[in-house]
Amino acid sequence: MSRLALGLLCGLIFGAVDVALMLPMSFPDKRTALLAAFASRFGIGFVIPLVQLPWPGWVVGFTFGLLLSLPDAMVTKSYAPILLSGAVGGIIIGGLTHGWGMRA
Numbered sequence: 001m002s003r004l005a006l007g008l009l010c011g012l013i014f015g016a017v018d019v020a021l022m023l024p025m026s027f028p029d030k031r032t033a034l035l036a037a038f039a040s041r042f043g044i045g046f047v048i049p050l051v052q053l054p055w056p057g058w059v060v061g062f063t064f065g066l067l068l069s070l071p072d073a074m075v076t077k078s079y080a081p082i083l084l085s086g087a088v089g090g091i092i093i094g095g096l097t098h099g100w101g102m103r104a
Contacts, residue, residue, distance in 0.1 A: 006097055007050050010093050010096075011043065011044070013045065014042065014045035015038040015045065018040075019041075040068065040069065040072050040086075041089065044064060044065050045089070047068065048094050051064065055102075056094075056095075057100060058095040060098055061089075061092065061097075062087055062090050062094065064090055064094075065090020066086055066090065068086065069086025
């Protein structure tokens with residue numbers, strides 16, 4: 001599978017999982033909140049497989065998961081859940097797409 005296709009797949013899955021976790025919650029504008037969460041998580045899942053760095057895959061995922069989650073966390077002031085889900089999702093995506101150990 002190409003890196004681009006893998007990024008699209010990871011983005012769709014991560015976005016869908018995050019939206020599913022948010023469905024039971026209540027928001028003033030739930031539709032916008034769910035769309036924004038999907039877009040953010042899709043971006044994380046899309047970018048991580050495309051990045052080529054000489055780091056272990058989980059480090060790449062952790063770094064980009066945190067960096068791309070930070071603006072959402074700052075705007076909503078919900079730091080812990082947003083940064084945690086971004087970091088965990090990033091670690092999983094990075095480890096699965098780039099491997100868990102050092103790159104040669």
